[in-house]
Structure formats: structure tokens, C-alpha cells
Amino acid sequence: MPLHRNRVTSRDVAKLAGVSRTTVSLVLNNVQGIQISPETRQKVIQAANELGYVPDAMAQALVSRRTKAIGLVLTRTHHHIATDAFLPKIISGLLTTAREHNIRILIDWVETQHQESAYFELARAKRIDGMILSTPRLDDAAIKALESAEVPTVMMGSIAGSMLPFVDVDNVQAAEKAAAYLVGLGHREIACISNAPPEYTAAPERVQGFRNALTKAGIAVNERLVCYADFTPESGYNCMKALLKSGERFTAAFVASDNVAIGAKAALREAGLRIPDDVSLMGFDDIPWAMYSDPPLTTIRLPAEALAQQACNLLLGLIQGKEHWENNHIILETELIVRKSCKARQ
């Protein structure tokens, strides 16, 4: 008698069907190029259904060297994750694509301190077949380690000087599009608040796009109007506060993250400034809140779910060895969403 009454193994199915365990495996996995009589097939399937047999995923993983799970690795602090308005879309996109391939998603989190080691813990333990790194911030050593590691990895967001596969948007071009729109409305004194600290590559890229737009229009960039936020509404609030306090004059602001723009907007309101009458406000990301903001936020739409889906597909290709390990770069398009937070300069 079995120790755990309610644990059904393939041996139990074999016994009930009156065949060998091998046959059970061959039938249930529908192995091609092997001859099993239709009656036996039927008996096995019948027995499996009767017992409610579900193969043990761990045992399958052990022998097949495939866990059928991928890791989503978040590389931010506790607090950043909790306030990330973008995460649900990433997860939603990942879930839909993963389900199509019958793959599970394991979510983990790397504190910046233990970066180098922690990245590999899951993969080395063969808990996952590959991983997706979200908004990575890596030093050269970590990049090298990842490149030489055996674990398939895809980044959401690119990193300068790395040949690792990634899925991203063209941050420079997107930000340039945003800033150019403000310039086109006649603004010449434009503030810029980044989405994140410069270590996160998307941040300097978006600021660069902002610079490009101004430079192309023959406008000198006022460095005192450029400021780096830190993902959260709080940081946006603080940045905008500091900007207002500095006394520098500006008629528009480009905030490279809607989430940060939430805070920046609150600071403007506190200062008694109206949007867009006194200051035009341009966001970035198009999080769900943006269209319901007051006024509805003009922003750059980042295809978050598509990004996640592409990353997932790319990773699955890598795992199956279909794609090359290097030079797999996918760039998705962004879109300027004009709403009501920007207005031509009087």
C-alpha cells in the first residue's frame, strides 16, 4: 500500500491498465514512431482518467532537464516594485504568452547589493529554463558573467555595450518625439525629469532624446532644468518642487515616466500652476491612469504587454536553441498620444 494515499503515480496507472509503466509513458506523451494497439491506448487513457493521474512536474523536470518555467527577475527595491504602475501590464503580457506555451512564470527579485550572485541562483539550481531581466542595471562584471553563463537570458530594456538579447523601445527616438512635440507647440524653456537614476540605461537615453530635440531646434539645453527622478511619484514630486524652487523659468515639462509625472503634477498644482495653461506636461509610458488624469495626460505610449510578449517569445526561442544567443535585438514602436496636458505657448 502506498504511503500517501492520494498520490497517484504512473505505476498505479500501469497496474490498473495491466501494462508496463513504459507503455503508460509512451501513450500519455503520445510518442511518435512507436506502435501501440488502439485498445491498449484506450485502456491506459481510461485508467489515467479514472485515477486522476497528473505527472509529477519535478520528476519530469529532473529527467528532461526542462522545468517548463521561466523567471521574471525584478531588479529594484521593495518600494519601487510596490509603486510600479507598469508591472501589471508586464505580468499580464507574460502570462498570456507563457500560457500558450504551457510555461509557468516564477517571479523573483534582486536587491542591488547581492546582484552578481543572486542572478544565477535560480538558474544554477535549474529551477527555471531561462530568465527575463526587467529594467536591468548592471556593471560590466555582471554583464560579462551573464554573457558567459549557460542560462538563456533576455532583457527588457537594453544595456550599452552588451550583446545580450533584449526587447526594448528606442528610448532616444521616443523621447525626442515627445520633446519635439513640445518644441513644435512653441515652448523653448522646457524642464526634463527623468524616469530613473542614470544607472538605469533608459534614463540617460530618454534625457538624450530630450537634448536632441532641443538641439535640432537650435535651443540650448538649460542644465539646471534637467533632473533625475527615481521611479516613484514621490521622487517626481520632489524633483518638480526643486525645479520650482530653483527659480528657473519653464513653460513645459517632459517627464520621462507617467508614474513620476503623477507626483510632478501634484507639485505643480500645489504651486498653484494650472496644466496646461501655465505649464504643459508631457509624460512617458501611457500607464492606465494617464488617460483618466486631469487633464488627460499627453504621453508616449510604450507597448508594455507587447514588450513582455516579445520578450517571452524570444526567450522561449533561445531555450529551444532555435535562435542565436547573441545579436537578438527587438525594437518595438512607440506612439505619441496627444491628450490635453500640453498646449501651444501663448
Next chain:
Amino acid sequence: MPLHRNRVTSRDVAKLAGVSRTTVSLVLNNVQGIQISPETRQKVIQAANELGYVPDAMAQALVSRRTKAIGLVLTRTHHHIATDAFLPKIISGLLTTAREHNIRILIDWVETQHQESAYFELARAKRIDGMILSTPRLDDAAIKALESAEVPTVMMGSIAGSMLPFVDVDNVQAAEKAAAYLVGLGHREIACISNAPPEYTAAPERVQGFRNALTKAGIAVNERLVCYADFTPESGYNCMKALLKSGERFTAAFVASDNVAIGAKAALREAGLRIPDDVSLMGFDDIPWAMYSDPPLTTIRLPAEALAQQACNLLLGLIQGKEHWENNHIILETELIVRKSCKARQ
């Protein structure tokens, strides 16, 4: 020579240290009540470090019957997940607690169609040791199945008529607190927009709390001012639109979800109504956006991260068999956060 060059097993460690595989296991797992000489211990640890040995999680899981992973099961549609402003906090709370116990989190998603079977797929395959159900919506059959199943389960949000362990707030009392605050401000015609359809138990509970507050104040509930939204800002927008169109008069609105309130607020603004001067608006949840809303939203704070952490701890206790399977109910406190979206009736 090994097939996969870069795969290090305990056998390799044993060979290098000149001991048996058993000894390696005993040393590295620090098994108590067994005698191993300090020199041998040192040799093993040295060898393991040298080779960068990491035990195979799947093999460990197979033999120990513990995967050291728990499942977070989301029970909503694709679109609801993507726009859920609450999810990041849940995940953040789960990640921190899980990390303390060296547990991984597997995230999965159950479409309402395949409910009954899909719930168990992960657990039956022994991919996870237990699961957390988020905002469950279950029929009686599914509850029965869960209660009789062998897989430890904790719900975030309770279900009427179920003895399953859960972590929740007192929705009735919290909503009553919110509505009573509006009543206290002198409002008598108050609209109510739920957070979700009635099938999700929190929705009718919050509406009930709303009713209680009015009844206790001797105010008759106008059923035409009660309306059920569907998690998203869109649904809140539509509800509020319908309410305005109905011609029923109201001076305040209780929206049982900040996320829904985002949309409701947009509809009010579109109608030219000012908050709080024309209509007072009360939310529920205190998502990060709430305090930066314009005006800052008065709401009920749901301790999202604490909820997730408690659920995680409860589940881990269940898995270790320390707690009883039934009658494990944790209720956390809510808090009325007064900001500026509500105002005394003129």
C-alpha cells in the same frame, strides 16, 4: 567525463573532496546528530566552493516532497490584471516575506471558464507546496473541492460559507466607516459604485457597509444610486456616466475602489462637476495614485503589503503543518485617510 561540462553535481564534489556523496550531503545540509570530523567538513566545503556547486532544486524537490515554491493565483481576466493598481503591492509584500523563508513565487492565472480544473493543475503536479488565491470568485463546487483537496490554500479575501483559511479586511465595517464619514459631512444623497461585480464577495460586502451607514443614520438607500463596476477605470467611468445620465441627484459618491474611482472622477470632470465643491468623492484601497490625485483622494487604506505578507506566513504555517487547516482567519485593520476630495455639504 560528464556529458554537460558545466553541470556540477554532488558526485563531483565528493570526488574532489575524496569522500562519499553521502558525506557531501550531510555536510552541506548541516545535518545534526551525526559525526563528521572538522577536517572532512572543511574539505567538502572547500571542494563545493571551488566547483561552484549548487544543488539541483528539482532533484531536491523530488526526494523531499517540497518544491519550496508557492503559487499566487490570479482569478481575473487578462485585462483586469493589466490594469490592477493593487497587484504591485501584493507582489512586493509576497516577495519580501517569501525571501525571508527562501521560498519562490510562481504566478499563475485562472480564466474563469476553466476554474475548477485549473486551480489544481499546479498543485497536483507538485509544482508548488501551496497557493494563495487572490480575490477569489468560487461557486460551491469549487469551494468543496478546495476544502477536500490536499493542497494548502490561503485566500486573499474571504468567501461566504467557506471554512478555508483567509486573510482579509472587514469590508463591511470599512465601507461603513467610509460612508459614515460622508454622512457625517451632511450628505444624504450618496451614490455608491462597487469595486467589482457581485460575484466577487468583497463587492456586495462593501455595498452592504454603505447600506448600513445610511440605515443607521436613518437615510433610505436609493437603489438607483447603487451601481456595480468591474475593477477597471473604464468601468468606473461608465458607471458614473450612467449615474449622471439617470438624473438622480447626489452630492457625494462612495467608490469602493480607487482604481474605479479614477474613471468615475474623469466622468465627473467631463460633466463639469468639481470635486469636492459639487460632488464629494470617497475611494477605497489607497493605491499610490490616490494621494497624488487632484484633489488628493480621501479613501480607506487597505494594508495591501501586510495582507500579502500575512497570507504568505499563514500559508507557510499550513504547509509545515503547524496551523490547523480550518478556521484560520486573519482580519487586518483599515484606516480612513482624510484628504481633500470630500467636503461638508453646503
Next chain:
DNA sequence: ACGAGTTAGTAACACGTGTTAGTAGAAAAG
């Protein structure tokens, strides 16, 4: 009738670990 091929299935190994039962050798006890 007889080797060759086909059909329908099975025994046995591998995956990498945790753990129980057991064993040499040394020390202690009688």
C-alpha cells in the same frame, strides 16, 4: 518450412538528491 521483417510491448538505466541501515576501525570496558 523458414529466415526476415514487423508489431506490441517491456526491463533496465538515468536524472541528482536525501536518508536509513550498516560497517570498518579505534577506544573503552570487563
Next chain:
DNA sequence: CTTTTCTACTAACACGTGTTACTAACTCGT
């Protein structure tokens, strides 16, 4: 000197599956 106890370790099994190599029995062409 023998017996017992203790130390420090190891051989062997178990977990549940996928897969390769093998084998009886059966068919078929000559």
C-alpha cells in the same frame, strides 16, 4: 584478550519520470 561502545564514514535505496535497447510473438514472401 574479548566484548562493547563510539567515531566517522559509506553502500544502497527511494523519489517519479523519460527513453533506449531488447524480446517475444506474429506476419509474410519464397
